[in-house]
Each structure stands twice: as structure tokens, then as C-alpha cells.
Amino acid sequence: MQAPAHTRALIEIDKLNLYYGTFHALKNVSMEIPEKAITAFIGPSGCGKSTLLRTLNRMNDMIAGTRIEGKIAIGGADIYSKEVDVETLRKKVGMVFQQPNPFPKSIYDNVAYGPRLHGISGRKQLDEIVETSLRSAALWEEVKDYLKRSALSLSGGQQQRLCIARALAVEPDVLLMDEATSALDPISTLKIEELAQELKDRYTIVMVTHNMHQAARVSNQTVFFLNGEVVEYAETEKLFSTPRDQRTEDYISGRFG
Amino acid sequence: MSAPASAAATELGTSLKTSSGKTFGRRARLAFYNRTFKAICVVCAVFVCIILFSILFLMGRTGILTFEYVSPMEFFFSTEWVPENEQYGAFIFIFGTFALTALTMLIAMPISILIAVFLAEVTPPWLRAVLRPVLDLLVGIPSVVYGFLGMTLLIPLLRDVTGTTMGDGLLAAAIVLTIMVLPTISRISDDAITAVPKKYRDASYALGGTRFQTTFKVVLPAARSGIMYAGILGMARAIGETMAVVMVIGNTPQLANSLLKPTSVLTSNIVMQIANVPFDSTWNYALYLMGFLLLVISLLMIVLIRFMQRKGVQR
Numbered sequence: 001m002q003a004p005a006h007t008r009a010l011i012e013i014d015k016l017n018l019y020y021g022t023f024h025a026l027k028n029v030s031m032e033i034p035e036k037a038i039t040a041f042i043g044p045s046g047c048g049k050s051t052l053l054r055t056l057n058r059m060n061d062m063i064a065g066t067r068i069e070g071k072i073a074i075g076g077a078d079i080y081s082k083e084v085d086v087e088t089l090r091k092k093v094g095m096v097f098q099q100p101n102p103f104p105k106s107i108y109d110n111v112a113y114g115p116r117l118h119g120i121s122g123r124k125q126l127d128e129i130v131e132t133s134l135r136s137a138a139l140w141e142e143v144k145d146y147l148k149r150s151a152l153s154l155s156g157g158q159q160q161r162l163c164i165a166r167a168l169a170v171e172p173d174v175l176l177m178d179e180a181t182s183a184l185d186p187i188s189t190l191k192i193e194e195l196a197q198e199l200k201d202r203y204t205i206v207m208v209t210h211n212m213h214q215a216a217r218v219s220n221q222t223v224f225f226l227n228g229e230v231v232e233y234a235e236t237e238k239l240f241s242t243p244r245d246q247r248t249e250d251y252i253s254g255r256f257g
Numbered sequence: 258m259s260a261p262a263s264a265a266a267t268e269l270g271t272s273l274k275t276s277s278g279k280t281f282g283r284r285a286r287l288a289f290y291n292r293t294f295k296a297i298c299v300v301c302a303v304f305v306c307i308i309l310f311s312i313l314f315l316m317g318r319t320g321i322l323t324f325e326y327v328s329p330m331e332f333f334f335s336t337e338w339v340p341e342n343e344q345y346g347a348f349i350f351i352f353g354t355f356a357l358t359a360l361t362m363l364i365a366m367p368i369s370i371l372i373a374v375f376l377a378e379v380t381p382p383w384l385r386a387v388l389r390p391v392l393d394l395l396v397g398i399p400s401v402v403y404g405f406l407g408m409t410l411l412i413p414l415l416r417d418v419t420g421t422t423m424g425d426g427l428l429a430a431a432i433v434l435t436i437m438v439l440p441t442i443s444r445i446s447d448d449a450i451t452a453v454p455k456k457y458r459d460a461s462y463a464l465g466g467t468r469f470q471t472t473f474k475v476v477l478p479a480a481r482s483g484i485m486y487a488g489i490l491g492m493a494r495a496i497g498e499t500m501a502v503v504m505v506i507g508n509t510p511q512l513a514n515s516l517l518k519p520t521s522v523l524t525s526n527i528v529m530q531i532a533n534v535p536f537d538s539t540w541n542y543a544l545y546l547m548g549f550l551l552l553v554i555s556l557l558m559i560v561l562i563r564f565m566q567r568k569g570v571q572r
Contacts, residue, residue, distance in 0.1 A: 057463060059459070059462065059463060062462065087465040087466070087467055088465065089465075090462065090463055090464065090465040091464070091465035094463065094464070095463040097456065097459060097460070097463075099456060101454075101456035101457060101459065101460045102460075103457055103460065103461075103475055103479070104457075104478075104479055105478070113461070113464065113474070113475075114464040114465065116474075117461075117464060117465060117466050117470055117474070118465065163460070166460070166464065167463070167464070170464055170465060
């Protein structure tokens with residue numbers, strides 16, 4: 001197995017094993033995730049792709065009974081070492097969830113939440129961050145006159161773009177998207193996919209998707225998981241046109257999953 | 258033509274026909290049960306309403322007689338409560354009730370919210386499994402027991418700490434009431450906090466929020482309406498509480514211009530005097546009017562709770 005070598009690797013995962021209690025959820029996973037590109041994790045339900053994603057910002061820490069072996073380095077720093085501050089890590093590695101989860105606050109306060117957490121309180125500065133983030137998430141034009149409205153009044157697709165804006169507001173380097181379009185209608189999905197394409201010039205994006213076609217449409221490299229193992233890892237075009245592994249071929253041609 | 262029905266189909270058809278042909282058949286019986294049950298329910302509901310309105314009417318009718326002898330101005334705003342001289346100014350008690358309730362909430366709300374946060378967010382599951390039932394049991398302790406505790410432990414303590422000779426008064430009563438309403442407010446707030454969806458917490462953590470930030474900036478605001486509901490419930494209990502208050506407030510009709518001065522509130526004054534008044538006297542009517550006032554305050558609070566519940570659902 002070799003990494004597609006057209007860009008520098010930002011995230012290096014080395015022989016990672018993860019257990020939920022006695023369940024061995026990730027088995028000896030190694031890979032390199034390139035900088036400023038979209039990497040997609042595909043595979044059937046329960047294959048460990050979301051679990052791996054959540055190890056990248058240590059959201060698995062909060063699940064009792066999780067045990068991790070191996071190493072994950074982001075920009076060369078081992079994120080599971082004692083010296084790493086989880087809050088700073090999560091600021092640098094943003095996340096968008098499967099269900100749009102804006103806070104029951106105004107649109108403005110949703111985007112400003114992260115910067116405020118990290119100590120920014122100047123009105124002008126916040127205004128600027130809110131506008132830039134909403135523009136980056138392609139939502140500004142739709143909501144600029146309603147910033148004081150509740151975020152819950154937005155449609156599902158708008159809510160998800162708001163969540164992306166909220167994640168971008170703390171200036172992350174990496175953006176994790178955990179099946180971020182699976183609860184959305186096709187048009188909203190398309191918008192988020194276009195957005196991901198624009199964002200990849202500035203951010204390293206890792207997305208988990210149920211939808212192979214989505215991976216094929218938007219990602220630069222694709223990782224195929226099965227039962228907690230990485231089966232195949234290649235540039236997206238290569239993986240879909242000439243899969244090396246029989247199981248990959250079976251999956252992408254719809255024979256299981 | 259359709260094929261003849263199978264035996265099973267025929268049986269199904271027969272069983273669907275509720276009328277069996279008898280004079281008091283299944284259909285008639287069912288209709289009778291339904292009607293009877295409905296009638297019983299309606300009677301019960303009407304009965305409850307009748308009780309409520311009877312209470313309001315009885316208290317109000319007797320209480321209103323006060324105003325034949327005492328002007329409303331005097332009753333509500335005079336501080337002279339000297340029934341022997343026909344002076345019936347209830348301001349001391351009305352003020353006392355509001356001051357006591359406000360002081361109680363001022364002490365009880367922050368502590369309750371902290372307890373609730375501790376229970377819902379911080380405590381390890383095994384400790385939570387012990388603490389929740391304990392708090393629920395505390396709700397059921399008779400108020401007279403809290404009164405005893407206040408008399409025998411709290412008041413001597415207050416004398417020592419503050420150096421006063423009495424110790425009875427608003428502060429003592431507020432502390433006892435706080436202890437009484439803490440379990441109620443903290444358990445309901447605890448439920449409200451626990452009900453905040455995990456996705457809000459996830460979002461905050463994923464942005465680099467600490468547990469402290471997440472709790473105070475996301476979880477508590479999201480649980481706000483539930484916590485306010487808990488507060489009003491506690492407040493309603495504090496306003497109407499009698500026994501525990503009587504035992505520690507001092508029962509002296511003087512205006513509470515100090516936290517440590519013996520005073521009296523609506524409930525305590527009623528219960529201390531009602532046994533000794535002549536039946537058809539202004540004094541008696543004035544006590545009824547005070548009871549009616551309490552009743553109206555409680556009803557208003559319950560209406561407020563209802564209103565907030567509805568608002569909570571919409572949100």
C-alpha cells in the first residue's frame with residue numbers, strides 16, 4: 001500500500017488500533033492524508049470510517065472505554081501525547097457533524113461562538129469573522145439581513161452550511177466532515193459538495209461518506225474501509241477505475257454494502 | 258363473479274360483524290361502556306373544577322367582608338396590625354411574604370443550578386445513581402421536620418455568628434425554605450439539563466470548548482426554560498409554606514427592615530391567629546382575605562408555569 005504522492009502529507013497515521021471495550025474497531029490502520037486536498041473515507045456501516053475521523057480531533061476521548069494504540073501525527077506532532085492540549089487541537093481540526101447541529105442561538109452568535117471561546121470579544125473583530133466565515137461557507141448572501149434570527153429557523157441545508165461557517169470561524173487547518181450531507185436533500189448536498197471543492201484550496205478536508213458517488217465526485221483520494229481495516233487507499237480516479245483489491249471492486253460496483 | 262370465500266375469510270367477516278343479533282349484543286354493550294366511561298370522566302373533571310371554584314369563592318366571599326370595615330388602602334398599605342384596636346393593616350405580612358420568597362430564591366437558585374450542573378454534567382454515573390434518589394426523598398420530608406432543624410440548629414448558629422439575641426427572622430426562614438426547595442429545583446433543573454441534546458455539546462467540544470465553557474455557554478442557555486420552570490415551582494412552594502416558617506420567623510407583626518428581626522408573613526400570621534379569633538369578626542375576615550391573597554398568588558404562578566411549558570414545547 002502506498003500513498004498517492006502528489007502533495008505533502010499533513011496527517012500521518014501509523015499502525016493505529018482502537019478498541020471500544022473489547023471490540024476492536026480499528027485494526028492496524030496506517031495512512032497519510034495530504035495537505036489542502038479532499039480525502040474521502042468510504043465503506044459500509046460500522047466499518048470504522050467515522051471512528052477514525054473522530055480520532056483525528058480526539059472526539060473519541062469522550063466515549064468511555066475507548067483505548068488507542070499507535071500514533072497519529074498532525075504536522076509532525078503526536079496528537080495523543082501528553083503535551084498536546086485537546087482544546088487547541090480541536091480548534092485546529094474543525095468538525096462538521098452528520099446532523100446539522102447549530103446552537104439554539106442567533107445565526108451571528110452561532111458563528112461567533114468559537115472565536116468567543118478562544119478569547120475574541122471585540123465587536124468589530126467578531127463582525128468581521130462572522131462575515132468572512134459566512135462568505136466562506138457560501139451562506140452570507142442568504143442570511144446577511146437576518147443575522148439576529150434564530151439559527152433553527154434556517155433550512156437543513158442552510159443549517160449545515162452555518163455549521164461549516166461556525167467551524168471555519170476558529171481558523172482551523174483541517175476540516176472533518178462526518179457524513180455531512182447524509183441528512184440533506186440532493187440540492188443542498190450539491191451545494192455542500194461545491195463548497196468543499198472551494199474550501200480545499202485553503203483547508204485539508206477529510207470526509208466520511210456513505211455515498212460512493214459523492215466520494216468519486218469530490219475527493220482527491222479515497223480510502224476504502226472494511227471491518228475496521230483499510231482495504232485500499234489510492235487516488236480517487238485510480239481507486240474507482242482500477243481497484244487493486246477484489247473487495248474494493250465488489251463494493252464500488254454495488255455488490256455489497 | 259368472485260371465487261367463493263375461503264373458510265378463513267368467512268370467519269374474519271363474521272368476527273368483524275359486531276352485532277350478534279342478541280337484544281343486548283356486543284355493539285350495544287360496547288356503546289354502553291364507552292358512554293358510561295366518558296360520563297365518569299366528565300363528572301370527575303367537573304368535580305375538580307367545582308372544588309377549585311368553591312375554594313376561591315369561599316375564601317373570597319369571607320375575605321371580601323373585611324372591606325366593610327377596613328378600606329383596601331389600609332389593608333394593603335398600612336403597617337398597623339393591631340386587631341385589638343380594630344387596625345388591620347396587612348402590609349407587613351404581604352411585604353414579608355414577598356421579601357421572604359425573593360430572599361429564598363436568591364439563595365436557592367444559584368445553589369440549585371450548581372447542584373443540577375454537578376449532577377447532570379460532572380458526577381460519575383454511580384454517584385449520580387445514588388444522589389438522584391436521595392434528592393427525590395428529600396422532597397418528601399414533612400416541613401415541620403425542617404422547622405425543627407431550623408429551630409434547634411440554625412437559630413442558635415445564627416445567634417453565634419451574628420451576635421443577635423433572637424436569631425429568628427427573614428434570614429432564618431429563608432435558609433430553612435432554601436433547604437426545603439433545593440431538592441425540587443435542582444432535580445427538575447437536572448432533568449432539564451440532561452434533556453439538552455448531546456449534539457449541542459458535541460458542537461461546542463469540537464470547536465475547542467472546555468467542559469466549563471460548554472456547560473455555561475451552551476447547555477445552561479439551552480435548558481433555560483426548564484430551569485425557570487423549576488424555579489417557579491420552588492417559588493410556589495416557598496410562598497405557601499407555613500409550618501417551617503412559623504417555627505423560625507419569630508411571629509411578631511413588625512416590618513422586616515432587617516434580616517434578623519423577628520417578623521411575620523401571610524401564612525405564619527394566619528396559622529398563629531386563626532384559632533383565637535371570634536367567628537364573625539373583622540379580624541377573622543382579614544385573615545381570610547390574606548388566605549385569599551395567597552391563593553391568588555399561587556394560581557398566578559401556576560398559570561405562569563403553564564404558559565412557560567407551552568413556550569418550552571414550541572422551542
